[in-house]
Amino acid sequence: MTGDPKPAVCVLGTGLIGGSVLRAAVDAGYEAWGYNRSETGAKAARADGFDVVSDVAAVLGRAAERDALIVIGVPVPALAGVLSDVKTFAPGCALTDVVSVKAPVAAAVHRHELGARFVGGHPMAGTSESGWAASTPGLFKDAAWAVSVDPGVHAQTWERVARLALDCGAVVVPVLSEEHDRAVARISHLPHVLAEALAMQGSNGGALALGLAAGSFRDGTRVAATAPELVRAFCEPNATALAEVLDDTLRVLQAARDTLRASADLTDLTEAGHSARIDFDDNQRRPITDIRPGDHDWHTRLAEAGRQGGVIESL
Incomplete structure (x- = not known):
């Protein structure tokens, strides 16, 4: 051709x-x-x-x-x-x-x-x-x-x-279509959900929190600027896969919360997250x-x- x-x-x-x-x-x-x-x-x-x-x-x-x-x-x-x-x-x-x-x-x-x-x-x-x-x-x-x-x-x-x-x-x-949907739930749809939640937490902190917010908050909430109806349009049709990965993420966050409360320790989360980011960079x-x-x-x-x-x- x-x-x-x-x-x-x-x-x-x-x-x-x-x-x-x-x-x-x-x-x-x-x-x-x-x-x-x-x-x-x-x-x-x-x-x-x-x-x-x-x-x-x-x-x-x-x-x-x-x-x-x-x-x-x-x-x-x-x-x-x-x-x-x-x-x-x-x-x-x-x-x-x-x-x-x-x-x-x-x-x-x-x-x-x-x-x-x-x-x-x-x-x-x-x-x-x-x-x-x-x-x-x-x-x-x-x-x-x-x-x-x-x-x-x-x-x-x-x-x-x-x-x-x-x-x-x-x-x-x-x-394959079903494998695609499970993958994008993790690397596309979940980031939108987390960005929305992170943006809410910053706003809930009031003017002081927003006045102090800088790069990590800006980068972490970038996609929360997407129109809500568009986020719903691509996340909701993938509800099953997205709910499953949200469950996985909640387990990770709950474990981090428990160790933080018990011993003020975030070692497991920070080391695993850093390693995972290196995997992405090295892919x-x-x-x-x-x-x-x-x-x-x-x-x-x-x-x-x-x-x-x-x-x-x-x-």
């Missing part, structure tokens, strides 16, 4: 992530256009020179004509309506998403009978800001972009989705070069490679 023309891309939802996909795809040479439910948002995108309108039938009709890869960039609460539109106007198009949970999205896609050409995706990138104005073509540079390798995923569609992720500047992490991506979509047992082999820290840097 290296010398072939880039296929068309249609983005549904041009907020921070979807808008950044649209910008990056255009920069990479794709024919790309988008839909935004709000005419105000669509107008803002057009003012920046991008082809975005608020007429979903027209956008998806064009996608069907061009056999575009449709990228769903709306939050989970809006997913059913968008999938219904896709089924009505462009049911034969290849389909992916950039939503922060994978298993609930896959289930919704299959309920709408769109699973045959669907491959889930999730770029691990973002800011505390939202909307078209916050989008940027460089958002995904060197980011990990999870691409689902669930059983039944079609190799050609998978490669098409992976190629878009690579062209947007990311590296591809092959992953090395391992290029996957010996598995191709469509190879024998490629779903299982790519999932295991991703599980071991492997990434795809080129196709």
Whole structure:
């Protein structure tokens, strides 16, 4: 596929992530256009020179004509309506998403009978800001972009989705949807919950506490600046996995509280936390070069490679 023309891309939802996909795809040479439910948002995108309108039938009709890869960039609460539109106007198009949970999205896609050409995706990138104005073509540079390798995923569609992720500047992490959701509960959704709780504790300390707050409080609460409805939109659909990791975290904190009360000692927590942070800093991506979509047992082999820290840097 290296010398072939880039296929068309249609983005549904041009907020921070979807808008950044649209910008990056255009920069990479794709024919790309988008839909935004709000005419105000669509107008803002057009003012920046991008082809975005608020007429979903027209956008998806064009996608069907061009056999575009449709990228769903709306939050989970809006997913059913968008999938219904896709089924009505462009049911034969290849389909992916950039939503922060994978298993609930896959289930919704299959309920709408769109699973045959669907491959889930999730770029691990973002800011505390939202909307078209916050989008940027460089958002995904060197980011990990999870691409689902669930059983039944079609190799050609998978490669098409992976190629878009690579062209947007990311590296591809092959992953099973349920394993993705358990992982992001730990490294994405839990940090949001903890940031909210930490921000509350600072505020509860009153003006003195907030006046003394500096780098550690600022950094620890950065994502609490995200709009509450957006935090709910990506955390609540992953409730089961998030509740499990909250239980784990509460056990750690309760143990630290008990030793602090008993002996004014935080050795276990600080040493374990420091070691875990070093693990993150030292983590090395391992290029996957010996598995191709469509190879024998490629779903299982790519999932295991991703599980071991492997990434795809080129196709």
